[in-house]
Each structure stands twice: as structure tokens, then as C-alpha cells.
Amino acid sequence: MASDGTRFIFTAGRTPAETFAVVGFTLKQSLSSLFRLDITVACNDPAIGFKQVLDEMATLTIWQGETLQRRVRGIVTFCEQGDTGKHQTLYTMAVHPEFWRSSQRQNCRSFQNYDIAYIFAKLLKEMDIRTHDTLFRRPHPEREFCVQFMETDYEFISRLAAEEGLFFFEEEYLKENAQKLTFADDSSVLRSLGSLPYNPNAASESSTYCINTFRRSAQILPAQVTTQDYTFTAPGWPAQYNEYGRKLAYQRPEYEIFDYPGRFKDEQHGADFAKYQVEGWRNNVDFASGTSNSPQLQPGRRFALTDHPREDLNDVWQVVSCMLTGSQPQALIGSSGQGTTLNCEFRVIPAIQTWRPQPLPKPLIDGPQIAIVTGPAGEEIYCDEHGRVTVKFAWDRYNKANEESSCWVRVSQAWAGTGFGNIAIPRVGQEVIVDFLNGDPDQP
Template identity: 85%
Template sequence: MASDGTRFTFIAGRTPADTFAVVGFKLKQSLSSLFSLEITVACNDPAIGFKAILDEFALLTIWQGDVIKRRVRGIVTFCEQGDSGKHQTLYRMTVRPEFWRSSQRQNCRSFQNYDIQYIFAKLLKEMRIRTHDALLRRPHPAREFCVQFMESDYDFIARLAAEEGIFFFEDEYLDDSDQKLTFTDDRCNLRGLGAFPYNPNAASESSTYCINTFRRSAQIRPAKVTTKDYTFTAPGWQAQYQEEGADLSYQRPDYEIFDYPGRFKDEQHGADFAKYQMDGWRNNVDFASGTSNSPQLQPGRWFTLTDHPREDLNSPWQVVSSEISGNQPQAQIGSSGQGTTLTNRFYVIPATQTWRPTPLPKPLVDGPQIGIVTGPAGEEIYCDEHGRVTVKFAWDRYNKSNEESSCWVRVSQAWAGTGFGNIAIPRVGQEVIVDFLNGDPDQPIITGRTYHAANRSPGDLPGTKTQMAIRSQTYKGNGYNELMFDDQTGQELLSMHAQKDMSRIVNNRDAFWVGENQLMHIKGENHLRVESEKRDLVKEDYSLTVSQTLHIKTEENMLIVNGSEYHVKAGSKVTLDAGCELTLQAGGNFIKIDASGIQTSAIVNMGMGSPGKGTEWNGQLPDELTPSQGKLTLGKNKAESSDMTVRPELEEDICLECMMNSMREDSAIVGGN
């Protein structure tokens, strides 16, 4: 449609302001997307260098007379030199918003305990986007762990914005000659344009902005959203939220979107995400399309339609998208045809509705990754009350290798029961295998541990390939505890090493069977307390060697039965002390001592015969055990017995009378003659 007084100007890069004349353009804009301006210009210079234009700012201005009605500012992302005529050369360019630069950066990084306002601001600052607004009315709590994984900065921001029910657009401020990237979560933050009359005959009033066509539409969309998730900190929490559409009068209510995992770990995010998804899936249930001669109808604005013959359409509408086509053929020297025209094709929804983006897919991690366990400087084991640790991912170029390198990451254990199972905390500096629940980069979990060139396994592979070991390391020390199995044929071994103490509790029966020998070496004391009965059976010899004193005490009787000989030999003296009676009996003769006196058998030979001799002591010392590098080394199989110092044999026999005299005198020495 012709627009009296409408004209277009264009400036690009480092070229003078009057370098280009606009021949035509097409501007496509919509909420939560990057606008695209395709423009054709004529220029007297046939050889403008791309260096002066590409990645530089450009400005399209739409005038009505001398009044600016619209500005579109961006950067030139494409430039093509077209045909050259006698006087002019055509150039085609594509202009995108400054925010488009974020689509050219793909990254992997993580944010911990930050809300999306902080995340957006940090990324936009890194991209040197000059100004932006965050007009947020709803709460957007911080996220424990938020990962950008193999996605562009733009895709990352757009995805988070969709999850949080936030939409964005380029907002223009004509009075300040400014254009801002604006984020908002509520329709109340949109600016109004006032009333636009409906006029299907634009030719009669071309100088007045109006609506030429307006068509209302409706369609069936999902009726409700149900989201569900799980968090280990509240395993009994239902973690399910449901949101139904606002107006279901012309469709069935059982069109449901079920979303698992719902990507929330708390009630605030759970309830909000369900609502935002519902609004996103139904953002085009009730909409209208139309055409206008106004360049001001753009996403992020609302207007009131008037003078439409259908009264219920004369109400406020919010612009969701627009496509503005402008033609200015007279910019080419020698061209003929109509003058400047501008047509705006737009889509709108009722202004009472907050438009939200449809949920966007989240990138998935293809498989497990390698991580290095981290912690504070000087700490070897760093975990929380759940046994979680922090890790440094190989793709992380921003976080340092310390306790803030990641969120707390859960560790898979071989067995996990209520108060029982096994626990092994990965230590700082160790390499671990990190998987991701449902492929979600925000939910890492350690599923394994691996050795590498600088962190070798115990033993000396492949020489110790038959050994399987569980070896720990002393905390901030060089010791270790170990349980080792060796499956070498003919040398099978189960070995256990305790660096310091070892404790064992058996609540009922403890039984073990040794097929050959049992060797035990105790360098300190050995205490044994049996509260009931103790039985020992030795089928061959039993050697007991005590370097100092052997104490034996019984509360009742002590009974010793020998099949052949009982030999007691002392180096100095033997004392037999009986409270009531002492009897020596052999060969049918006896000596009995009691309170009544000393009684003997009928035959007493005084000064005759010689003493009997017992078998000499021939006991054996135990084999020696020497701990060496966690293994026990055996000494010689049969240790030589140590010599015992004994009193020499008497030169003369002792008579009975002399012995009786010594006993009456309580003397330890028996005098002769």
C-alpha cells in the first residue's frame, strides 16, 4: 500500500551515511527469537569492501516525512555484491540483532547456585552486548547446578528462558535513540501503542496508520501438563505437579503432556515449571492475524483495535510476530513504478494473556565422562553428609580445581541400604567415571573409578595379574589397610594387612579350620578371656616356652593325667605346698604328710640306691614370622630349643632323716651326715 511521506534510510559499517539507498527490505520478528532483516540497497561505489561492513553495526530508519517512526539496529552478518549498472551497484545484506552473536559461540560450562538473572547478565557481558533489561515479576530461585553443554550461548539462554517462562524481544526507545534486549515474564511489562482503527480501504487514508485486515483463529492444543521428578534428598516426596489450560470450552480436556524428568528439585520450581509449560504449549490457542501500514506493530507491544464491525474484536491485542516488507524502487536511478510502500503482516494474541515460549529441548550427554575429584587445598578426602564429592570435568575451562569446581556429585556404591552397605569415598585427585541421570548434564553421578598413568594401581602389573586387592591409604600418611587375594595356581593366598589396629566382633559362633599349619607372632601382649569352658586337643607334642614366670591358678581342682611320665625339673628349687595333705606314691610305697605327721610305707631303705632320672626337655620353639611389604616370611621350619639352666647332680645321696630335719626347720637346704 502506498504511504505518503514514507521513506527508508540505511547506514552500515564504517561507510558514510549517504552511501546506500534502500531499494527494498523484509524484516521478520517474533518473540523469543532473533530478528532477521534482509535488505537490498543501491550504491554508487561498485567496490565496497566487506571488511568495512561485515560484523559492523547497521541501522535501518523508517520515516514519515521528517518524523522517525521506527529504527532497527543490528549487525551485518551477510553481504553480497550484486549486479552493477551504469550508475549503481546493488548490495544485499542480512542484519541480525547484536544478541545474534551469542549464536556463534558454543561452549561447555557450569553455574552453581546462581539464578538466571545472574547467568544471563554474565553471558551477555562476555558477548559485550551493551544494554539489556530483565523485567521480572515472578520469583526465579537459584539453581544448584546449571550446565551449558555443547550448545551455543543463545540456545542456552533461550532454553533457560523457556523453562522459567521468560520471553525476550528487542525493545526500541525512539526518544532515547536506544534499542535494548529485554527479558520479561509478564505481559504487564509490555508497552502500549494506543488505538489502531480498522480500515480495509487503506488507499483513502494512507497517511494514517490503521489495520487493513484482521482475521481471528483458534486451534486445539494440549489441555494440561503434568511434570514429575525425583530428588534423593526427599525420596518420599511425590514431586508431581499438574497445570490445566485456562479455556477448554471447545476441546477435550484429556490432551495431556507428561514431562519426566521435570527438571526441578524443589516445590517452587516444580509448580512454576508446570505453569510455564502449559502457557507455552497453549501460546497460540487463540490468535489473530492481520495487515497494517504501520511499522510500529512489533513484538513486545500491544494495541487496541477499534472500529471493527465485529465488536468483540475491538479489544487489546499483543503482537507476537511481524513481517514488515518495504519497497522503495525509486532509489535505483532510472527505475519506474509506484513509490514507497510498506506492509506489515502480524500475529497477535489477546493482551490479557502472557505469551510464553514453547519448551525447548535440552541437550543430552551422549555417555559417561571422565572427572577428577577436587577439594580444598591440602585436603585428601572432601565430602558432605551424603558422601558426595566435587569434581573437575575435562571440558570445564572456567572453574578451578578446588571445592567449587562443581556441585556436590553423588557417588554410586556397590551396596546401599538403610544404615548398611559399603562406602568408599573417592579421594581428591582420583579419576572417576561420571554418568548423568537421564542424560541430563545438570545431574551428574559418579559410577566408577579408573587408574591412569600418574595414578597407578597397587601391585606391579602384569606380574601381579593374578592378584585382586582392596587397598586403602592412610589419611595424610603413607600406610595402608589391605585385603588381597592371589589366584596364582598352586600359590593361592588370602592376605590381610592392618596398618594399626584390627577389631573383630562375632556375636555368636566363630569357627575356622586350618588344613596344615597355623603360625601366629604377637610382639606385644596376648590376652584371652573365656567365660565358659575351654578345650584344647593336641594329638602330638605340645611345647610351651615361657622366658620368665608361668602362673597357673584354678579356683577348684587341677588334674593332670600322664600316660607314662611326669617330669618336673627346676634349676633351683621345687616347692609343693598342700594345705591339708601331701602324698608321694610309687611302686607300692608312699610318703604321706598331713596334720598328724609323716607316714611312710613299711619298707624304708636309708642310705641305699640312687635317684631316678626323667626324660630331658625336648620342646620346640615356634617358627619365626617376619612382616615384609605386607606379606609374612617364614623362618626355619624347626627352631632349636634353648638350653635350660638346671642344678647339677648331687655328689651324695640324701638320707630320709636329714630331709625330715630340714622340713621341721623350714629350711630350703638339706644338710648331710
């Protein structure tokens, strides 16, 4: 195959490097989601075993002449043997990032007094994903009690990331031959692709990368978020935070999202959660979409648009989603089709704006649960100054039955109030029925 133009190379699993010839592919990517590469390849072997490729690493590389332009790595999650012709057999595969493995694991567990960087690192390590980055520019305080309840690891991580205003993407490092899952909370950490000129007349196989079409859009979305909560340790604390979005000139400011309970117990989380929510709800209030022949456009990158006739569009943009489509019909022996083509459809937002995911639903516990009161070895009664106890839940497979098995849990009494009440502390080892505030697993 000629090496002076655009070409695609694909390797998968335990097969030799020259096993597959790329016929065509579609790569879909967006911030805070798992990419999917659907690829069709031709092979001289009509009997490639599924065990040779499934759950194995695969790599798609895109070349311009002898220069590597793009590398996408992941694991093969689907394989189908297609038609067998006179010379070749077609195979279709789906490739996802290694992070996809987290969607195949559902669990119940709790984390106490850890921040999200620690929680993410622990979960990713369990899936043998060690190459990840946390590029934080804002504080992300520890969480007193953080529960994963009947969620996949992917759902749990995605939900926490959305709560904390984080977006994630696969960062490619061509020179270092590396690809890293990256979590970030500010657009300033994104790497730049440099400038791309606007050229509506360029062909898809052109070696000069440019923007072929560019359409600007805006829409009406909620203008503000108010979040509120309550904590018994500070009953007089207002615990209400409000945040307005940016660019409200063409919409009503009274479009409000009220969130209760806000699931925060301190000022830092309260103020941050309101900010992250409004920016999540408005993450595509002002955007542009278009097409390009560049394979380098990908979520997590910025570029400067130049030479557009509308001057205010010649600005710096960040990519939030894209679909890269490639065709290489000459990979089929005897094909008389056209040459290699490559096209990228993308969506971008102004680079000065930090894209954040919309809030994701949190699982609710729909009724009381059984637990055993815990405490230090040899203690009969173990409580804090508020009469709260620690417990071990029946679903907890990780924590030991001791004073660190849960956060402090309030105990309901027969009568309570200023100047009134009685108190009965359940003993260590006794069975108790535990309810949850607003069904929140983090608040037993």
C-alpha cells in the same frame, strides 16, 4: 528524494551516511527469536569492500515526513554485491541483532547457585552486549547446578528462558536513541502503541496508520501438563505438579503432556515449570492475524483495535510476530516505478494472555565422563554428610580444581540400603567415572 511521505534510510559500517539508497527490505520478527532484516540497496560505488560492513553496526530508519517512526539496529551478517548498471550497483545485506553473536559461540561450562538473571548478564557481557533489561514479575530462584553442554550461547539462553517462562524481544526507544534486548515473564510489562482503527480501504502509503485486515483463529492444543521428578533427599515427596491451560471450552481436557524428569528439586520450580510449560504449549491456541500500514507494530508491543464491525474484536492485543515489507523503487536512478510502499503482516494474541515459548530440548550426555575428585588445598578426603564429593570435569575450562568446582556428586557404593552397606570415598586428586541421571548434565 521527497521528504513529505514515507521514506527509508539505511546506514552500515564504516561507510558515509549517504552511501546507500534503500530499494526494498523485509524485516521478520517474532518473540523469543532473532530478527532478520534482508535489505537491497543501491550505491554509486561499485566496489564497496565487505570488511567495511560485515560484523559492523547497521541502522534502518523509517520516516513519515520529518517524523521518525521506526529504527532498527543490528549487525551486518551477510553482504552480496549484485548487478552493476549504468549509474548504480545493487547490494543485498542481512542484518541481525547483536544477540545473534551468541549463536556463533558454542561452549561447555557450569554455573553454581546463580539465578538466570546473573547467568544471562554474564554471557551477554562476554559478547559486549550491555544494554539489556530483565523485566520480571515472578520469582526465578537460584539453580544449584546449571550446565551449558555443547550448546551455543544462544541455544543455552533460549532454553533457560523457555524453562523459566521468559520471552525476549528487541525493545526500541526512539526518543532515547536506544535499542535493548529485553527479557520478560509477564505481558503487563509491554508498552502500548495506543489505538489502531480498522480500515480495510486504507492504502499502504497512507499517513494514517490503521489495521487493514484482521482474522481471528483458534486451534486444538494440549490442555494440561503434568511434570514429575525425584530427589533422594526427600524420597517420600510426591514431586508431581499439574497445570491446566486457559480457554478449554472447545477441547478435551484429557489432552495431556507428561514430562519426566521434570528437572526440578523444589516446590517453587516444580509449580512454576508446569505453569510455564502448559502456557508454552498453548501459546497460539487463540490468536489473530492481519495486515497494517503501520511500521510501529512489532513483537513486545500492545495496541487497542477499534472500529471493527465485530464488537468483541475491539480489544487490546499484543504482537507476537510480524513481517514488515518496504519498497522504494525510486531509489534507482531512472526508475519509473511506483512510489514508496509499506506493509506489515502480523500475528497477535489477547493482551491479557502472557505469551511463553514452547519447551526446548535439553542436550543429553550419552555416556559416562572422566573427572578428577577435588577439595580444599591440603585435604585428602572431602565429602558432605551423604558421602558426596566434588569433581572437575575434563571439559571445564573455567572452574578451579577446588571444593567449588562442581555441585556435590553422589558416589555409588557396593551395597546400600536400610541397615546395610559399606562406604568408600574417593580421595582428592583421584580419577573417577561420572554418570548422569537420565543423561541430564545438571545431575551428575
